[in-house]
Amino acid sequence: MNIATSAPADIAARRAQVAAALQQALPARAILSEPEDTRPYECDGLAAYRQLPMIVVLPDSEEQVIAVLRVCREMNVPIVPRGAGTGLSGGAMPIADGVVLSTARLNRIVRMDAYSRTAVVQPGVRNLAISEAAAQHGLYYAPDPSSQIACTIGGNVAENSGGVHCLKYGLTVHNVLRVRMVTLDGDVVELGGESLDAPGLDLLSVFIGSEGMLGIVTEVTVKLVPKPATARVIMASFNEVTAGCHAVAALIAAGIIPAGLEMMDQTSSRMVEPFVKAGYDTEAAAILLCEADGTVEEVEEEIARMSAVLNTAGASAIAVSQSEAERLKFWSGRKNAFPAAGRISPDYYCMDGTIPRKRLGQVLEGIAQMETKYGLRCANVFHAGDGNLHPLILFNANIPDEFERAEAFGAEILALCVEVGGTITGEHGVGIEKINSMCAQFAPAELDAFFSVKRAFDPAGLLNPDKAIPTLNRCAEFGKMRVSGGMLPFSHLPRF
Ligand SMILES: Cc1cc2nc3c(=O)[nH]c(=O)nc-3n(C[C@H](O)[C@H](O)[C@H](O)COP(=O)(O)OP(=O)(O)OC[C@H]3O[C@@H](n4cnc5c(N)ncnc54)[C@H](O)[C@@H]3O)c2cc1C
Numbered sequence: 001m002n003i004a005t006s007a008p009a010d011i012a013a014r015r016a017q018v019a020a021a022l023q024q025a026l027p028a029r030a031i032l033s034e035p036e037d038t039r040p041y042e043c044d045g046l047a048a049y050r051q052l053p054m055i056v057v058l059p060d061s062e063e064q065v066i067a068v069l070r071v072c073r074e075m076n077v078p079i080v081p082r083g084a085g086t087g088l089s090g091g092a093m094p095i096a097d098g099v100v101l102s103t104a105r106l107n108r109i110v111r112m113d114a115y116s117r118t119a120v121v122q123p124g125v126r127n128l129a130i131s132e133a134a135a136q137h138g139l140y141y142a143p144d145p146s147s148q149i150a151c152t153i154g155g156n157v158a159e160n161s162g163g164v165h166c167l168k169y170g171l172t173v174h175n176v177l178r179v180r181m182v183t184l185d186g187d188v189v190e191l192g193g194e195s196l197d198a199p200g201l202d203l204l205s206v207f208i209g210s211e212g213m214l215g216i217v218t219e220v221t222v223k224l225v226p227k228p229a230t231a232r233v234i235m236a237s238f239n240e241v242t243a244g245c246h247a248v249a250a251l252i253a254a255g256i257i258p259a260g261l262e263m264m265d266q267t268s269s270r271m272v273e274p275f276v277k278a279g280y281d282t283e284a285a286a287i288l289l290c291e292a293d294g295t296v297e298e299v300e301e302e303i304a305r306m307s308a309v310l311n312t313a314g315a316s317a318i319a320v321s322q323s324e325a326e327r328l329k330f331w332s333g334r335k336n337a338f339p340a341a342g343r344i345s346p347d348y349y350c351m352d353g354t355i356p357r358k359r360l361g362q363v364l365e366g367i368a369q370m371e372t373k374y375g376l377r378c379a380n381v382f383h384a385g386d387g388n389l390h391p392l393i394l395f396n397a398n399i400p401d402e403f404e405r406a407e408a409f410g411a412e413i414l415a416l417c418v419e420v421g422g423t424i425t426g427e428h429g430v431g432i433e434k435i436n437s438m439c440a441q442f443a444p445a446e447l448d449a450f451f452s453v454k455r456a457f458d459p460a461g462l463l464n465p466d467k468a469i470p471t472l473n474r475c476a477e478f479g480k481m482r483v484s485g486g487m488l489p490f491s492h493l494p495r496f
Contacts, residue, residue, distance in 0.1 A: 011097055015054045018077055018099065022057060025067035030105075032056040041082065041100050045147075046090040046433055048349070048403060053080070053094030060105035062218045066186040069216065072099055073184050078462050081212040083124065083155030086147040088350050089431030091159065091211050091467055101216060103154050109133050110219065117224045118177060118194065123154025123217040127161075130222060139224035142169035145427075146335045154217045160209030162427040164260040164334065165291075167385035171427070173208040175223045181207070181215035184458045194221060206453060211429050212464040214457040231259060231293035232303055233330045236310045237284035237317040241265055241380075244286035245360035247313035248384045251290065252357065254309050256302065260291035261385030262334050265364070268381040268392075269333070275340040278333030279326070281317060288315075288384065289330055337381040338392065345377070345394035349406045353414050355422030357387045366416045367391055374409040376402070388426035389417070411437065430468040438468075439475035447472065 019033045032038050033055045043050045054077075059065045072079050078098035085092050094100050103124035111120040114137035119130055127148040131140040144163035145151055151161070157179060162171045169175070178192040192204035207214055238244035244263055251258065264272070264287050269280040281287055288310070292302035307318055321327035333340075341348040355363050364380060371378050379392040391413055395406040414424045414437050424430070424437040438447070450469045454461070470478070 011054055014097055018071070018075055019055055021071045021075060022055065022068065022099075025071055026057060026059065026064055030058045030060065030064065032058070038094075038100075041085070041094060041102070044082070044085040044087040044090060044092040045350075046088055046093065046431065048347075048397070049090050049093055049432060051094045051096055053100040054097050056100045056102060058102045058105050062106075062180075062182065062188065065101070065106075065182050065216050065218055066188070068099065068101055069182055069184055070186045072462060073186070073460065076460070076462065078465050079184075079216075080464055081154070081158070081216050083152035083158075084126070084147075084150045086151045087155060087159060087431060088352065088428040089425070089433040091429050091431035091464070092155075093432055095465070103152060103217075106154075106218065107152075112137070114139065114224075116194070117226075118221055119224055120219060120221050121153055122219060123157070124152050127151050127153060127156055130224075134224050135227070137224075138227050140227050141175065141222050142166075142225050143172050143175050146338065153220050153222065157208055157217050157220055158210065158212045159427065159429045162383065162386065162388065164262055164289075164331070164383065167261055167383070168257050168259045168293075169225065173205055176204070176208060176220060177223060178219075178221035179204060179207055179217055180219035181217050183215050184460060184463055188218070189215065192221075209429070211431065211468040213454055213468055214463065216463075228259075228293035228299075229295050230299050231291055231324075231327060232299050233260070233289055233291040233321045233327050234303060234306055234310065235279070235281065235319045235321075235330055236288045236290065236315040237281040238286045238288070238314065239284065239316050240314075241286045241364050242361035243314040244288055245364065245384070247288060247310055247315065248360060249357050250309050250313045251306060252385065254305065256306055256309070258290045258302075258306065258385060259293040260289060260331075261383075262289045263287070263360075263380070263382055263384035264289075264334065264337065265380040267377060267379040268337055271344050271379055272333040272337050272340040272381075275343055276329075276333045276336050278329050279319075280333055281319075284316065289334055291327075334381065337379070341379060341392050341394065346396045346398065347394070347403075347406075348379075349393040349395065349410055350428070351389065351391045351393065351410045351413050352426050352428035353417030353422055353424055354386065354388045354426035355417050355420050357385075359420040359422070360384065360387065360389075363389065363413075363416055363420060363422075367413060370409055370412055374405045376405055376409055378409070383426070386426065387422065389413075415440065432467055435466075435468065435470045435474065436478050438470045439478040444472055444475065447475065 082092040106122040107124035
């Protein structure tokens with residue numbers, strides 16, 4: 001689906017003007033303006049929505065970022081920041097008359113300090129590259145999105161990304177000490193500090209998860225943690241999905257915080273197993289992956305405690321990894337679940353809602369009923385310990401109305417998440433994808449408060465506009481079109 005806003009002729013003229021201004025500030029190799037060059041930037045991981053940007057810039061220094069922002073501010077051009085483009089909610093989707101600012105060339109690890117257990121990195125550094133560089137000191141960066149081989153720390157900061165180990169080690173917001181960023185006016189601002197608690201208002205927490213709407217990240221100080229001496233993972237099988245869900249609640253109620261606690265239903269394990277050969281029990285209705293890490297003694301004790309809880313909760317089988325290679329194999333299936341969906345379906349739509357853990361069973365049953373209602377299959381693979389669902393709705397965009405049904409299915413899942421006391425996003429952000437759902441989750445006064453924060457950082461409203469926070473006009477239209485308690489997918493409302 002293409003989201004155009006201005007006529008092509010207007011854009012061509014504007015492109016020439018803006019490119020000329022940018023050329024005064026940047027080397028020619030940092031500016032892409034021909035459609036064949038800008039095409040790779042037309043979408044992020046939410047590939048159902050595409051838009052060619054007017055121009056793409058690839059600065060390689062903070063000075064160049066400042067220069068781009070000053071030109072855009074002067075010429076009133078919207079800016080869309082972009083890391084690796086793996087985002088799943090359309091946060092980095094371009095605007096037809098806007099500039100995409102890619103951080104691909106801001107990819108240096110500036111400093112690695114084993115004594116303070118911190119690393120200072122530029123925003124385009126890949127998540128996994130931080131841990132790879134820290135490994136020589138026996139350290140690593142804990143938040144591990146499944147996309148960590150590709151996604152950047154700038155994108156992680158903007159989305160407050162999570163991963164399978166975030167239950168124990170926290171999300172991005174818990175693992176970042178300082179962010180250096182450039183405001184729309186070209187001012188450099190540092191939020192947080194190198195010590196554990198920075199003075200003043202906690203603007204760092206406001207900024208983390210702000211989806212590129214408040215400023216451009218140019219440097220990040222992350223915490224590093226010691227690599228545990230050892231880790232083992234349990235794969236527990238359940239004959240019923242709800243029993244697996246109760247086991248999740250039982251583990252937490254027993255006072256155990258596993259290093260990872262993930263669930264995959266049978267559709268997911270059968271989708272992944274032929275692809276990764278992770279050793280999954282494909283006969284089980286659901287499997288849980290529960291990791292313990294620490295010293296050998298700690299791990300042994302926690303594995304025993306978790307096994308006891310899982311058995312009491314009705315696990316039909318329990319397998320414990322016997323080597324590091326087997327542990328990685330168990331995780332490789334989980335980490336490759338999204339790409340594996342491509343083996344059984346031409347397209348998939350990944351949802352991201354969060355619910356109270358005790359509601360997991362109820363919501364998964366609701367999703368199963370929706371599969372019948374919409375005539376589409378759904379694979380559930382998710383961060384069970386955090387109550388963060390990732391239903392993968394399988395569809396074929398070449399079949400008329402399947403995409404629309406997939407979107408409506410996704411919107412109904414989010415409505416159910418809100419109904420049971422949850423939220424419309426866990427870690428993938430709002431972007432464009434869930435902007436209509438924000439009207440259901442928040443009251444106008446709350447949205448206005450969000451806009452006040454946005455205005456304080458970006459009074460001209462040029463940084464990633466029309467993402468994450470819906471305008472009150474959009475919500476008014478949403479209110480008129482809304483069907484009894486449901487939510488409207490993005491494609492149902494135009495840009496406001
Ligand atoms: C297969 C797959 C698995 C995934 N698994 C997970 C997972 O387990 N957990 C999870 O949380 N997410 C996951 N994601 C989603 C995605 O990888 C994360 O949201 C990630 O943080 C995006 O990083 P990116 O560099 O690709 O950012 P992009 O997609 O390029 O951008 C994401 C947002 O960040 C903004 N942004 C990027 N760089 C900057 C900057 N320097 N300054 C300001 N704003 C900026 C953009 O404008 C956009 O709003 C997955 C995605 C895929 C495709």
